Amino acid sequence: MALLVTLLAAGAIACDDSTLVNPRSFDGGQALQYAGTQVAFGPRVPGQQGHEAMAGWLDSLLRTKADTVLTQRWTHVTQAGESLPMVNFLAQFNPSATRRILLLAHWDTRPMSDAAVPELQDVPVPGANDGASGVAVLLGVADALDLIPPSVGVDLLFVDGEDYGDFSARPQVDVMIGSRYYAANQLTPPPLFAVLFDMVGDRDLRLQREGNSLIGAPEVVDLVWNAAANAGYSSVFVGHEGMSLTDDHVELQRGGIRAIDVVDFSYGPGNTWWHTPEDTMDKISAESLGIVGTVALEVIATVEAM
Template identity: 40%
Template sequence: MYRLLVFLFVLITAACRNDSAPLSEDPAPAAPPASPRDAKPVPKFDRDSAYAYVEQQVNFGPRVVNTDAHRQTKQWLVEKLEAFGAEVIKQDFEARAFDGTNLSSTNIIGRYAPELPDRILLAAHWDTRPFADSDLEDDPNAIVNGADDGASGVGVLLEVARQLGLHTPDIGVDIVLLDAEDYGKPSNTNSYALGAQYYAKNAPTPKPRFGILLDMVGARDATFLVEGYSEKYAKDVVRKVWQLGEQMGYGNYYVNARGGTVIDDHFFINTIAGIPTIDIINLQEDGDHRFPAHWHTGDDNMDVIDKRTLRAVGQVVLAAVFREAAGTL
């Protein structure tokens, strides 16, 4: 009887503590249940840190290939990845743009546990569009800062890299920051993602088993519909990541509906390198434009960035890495 009374007292006390806990304005969704396989815990993604990394890129100015801002950003990205414990490879290459411009470009690869043959690819592009060509932009001379289109994905991956340096999962991770993605002509799909095309033909071995690309992952009220090529080439990865997002309380971002196909970096990684890769990208369900209104306009600046969206992406990516390492994704 005494043991029963003690047990009931503990239950009541715990319930009271939960009921009296202070409420946060923006509580973090709960992580998935712990793995039964002694998995390492998923680190907490710091959204403020990710936001600062996005802001720093924007402060450099538009990261158009061949500009001083591009060169300064390259040096900063290499230094950050090295500071976070990655083995850094710089893939320098020359690419010819659709208008004949020679683009001196660099893919920046940060490798964690390079000795492990089982690897995951996490990617984003770090360059920006050289001109505003959206039909929603009235000023053809508008400056495209690329806060969302470019910097948001890189900012998330820098925070992921920082966490990987502190909490190493039992799997290899290649963080690939791709260059020369956005210097293309709409009528020529092969003129885009030049860095991804180079990487796909020159990926360090062993190649990652699958990949996750981040593009435009920082805007408020973002919706990550299921992109068509992701579903075609990496359907199982899409299913797992979207389910994980739902389980972690981010179902309002990870919408289980089709969003059409996008010729993005992941397309060439899938078709040339043969690495099943998905694209987490902000796609619209309604309206005449499938991308957010600030895409390829002068409005793509820090005003559109929401820390909650950065966390919704970064926390799920971190969870996917650590769950995959434990065999429970």
Template identity: 30%
Template sequence: MASSRWFAWGLMSLIVSNSLACHDTTEGQLPRLEATLAGDGNEPPATKSDFATARDPVPEIRPVPFDKQRAKKYLQELCDLGPRISGTEGMKKQQKILETHFRNLGASVQRQEFQVRQWSRKEQTPMVNLIVSWHPQRQRRILIASHYDTRPIADQEPNRAHWTKPFLSANDGTSGVAFLMELGHHMKDLKTEFGIDFVFFDGEEYVFETSPFGGRDKYFFGSEHFAAEYVKSRATRTYRYDAGVLLDLFAGQDAQLKIELYSWDAARPLVEQIWGVAKTLGAKSFVFQKGYEVLDDHIALIRAGIPTVDIIDFDYPHWHRLSDTPDKVSAEQMREVSDVLTVWLQKIR
């Protein structure tokens, strides 16, 4: 299962590495994390449990009360729609659910619409990135993203006869959507200096070819369009993204969240901040060890000058299989990731 994934991603590693070396760095500086203790290179910097000094005491920063059962309920409701492939009725139903959900919670919701032509398709496909903004007036912003399309083929099934079948993609994309739906309940009360944008990328894996060595079908339509528009608007927009977090395949049972190497190379301070908070909180799924390079939506963001960390489990056993169903997703894992990210969001300056 994993070998073809890493082989296909590995074919592009040198090309991506060279392009990342030239990525745009003119937007601004990374957010700082206050009151950290230096790491030794083998462990992340430890954060003080009370985030205070004797002279300048401040209250302990606590995670939001993330309702893990409600998050799991959201995930089940989305999976009940069936596959949500880009441009299909299932995707359109999901878009309506998300737009209504976040507007009801008081967020600003923007549809970023565009058309794509996939190599293996005859017609153009309409796609929509959803941008959900909290405190839209704030100029310094943090981006938290997930793709929300489902892959049209289960090309990691052991039986090749099943490769052309769509699947629910419960952890691969849907877990990030459900996670952000629940997190939305807490955003107005989150004590952070930054504006926060949830971005749902369309077309992350709108791929129909089944060759284990890759083909001509393209990935990452949504993130590449979003990044291009962000760069294009530099002269006129009044905000910037200081940092980004991508959530992908992060909520499986017994997930191990090691460090993705493009994230390490392009946004090492963010990795150290987030994994440092995880260490302080005792979040055991965050493992401060280097994993692999992964081609994912964060690449386009990094190229656009947004330092971004991909939080991903490299070894999810149901990746691109019909068995990627809601029962494989851990509500407790979603809560643990929420604890880490919401403390980090409150702690950065």
């Protein structure tokens, strides 16, 4: 009983203390290696060989780290009538805890470079930043939680099919497929909140508060940006409001989850590396992945102290 009282008192102090100490550390160099492994599979486009190879790697890697790994497999029929094999992975830590948080990223990559010059538009996006970076952060978080298990539930969700289709169509077609599937087939109890990591590896990282996050879950934006400030990264997680993006967090919001997007939508001069063959490993850094991963761990520590 004395121990319990001491722990509760320590928890209360930590909760009120803006200098909350995160007990875990994040290895940015290892995260960069995780990104490199993904890119080496080639494009992770649903229905193609690199997608299948990465699915096998991710599944077996997660099983070495998480308490439980759940998979959701289904076939998505595109507007053009093509059948695509889809799989979401959910790696659970402390699966019996009722207070849970959800961290997610998309693991697929875009089949075409539609933002590139016309002669390159048929080339698949390598997806070092747009795909691999978010997954690398989640895998680094998995390593840290494997070493020091969380006292709250943490679910790491790797969604498929975010980047397959047409974002410019209205309504948008064949995009955010995995997050929509998860929103319709979610685990219970629902998480306290969810944080999406997308395009978080840019060497020149600058994360603004994203518009749909501020509309859908402003208190979660505050929690994450405060965690970043506690970790000493206010110069990267800046106070400005950035663009409003349609991304996987919007599908989770539609499913009733308080979800936000941590995203740097300024990738290269004038965002010219986004959705082009320029999205390669030399554009991302261990330092940027390390900053975002450290903030993710700080968010977990914040919820543990609540």
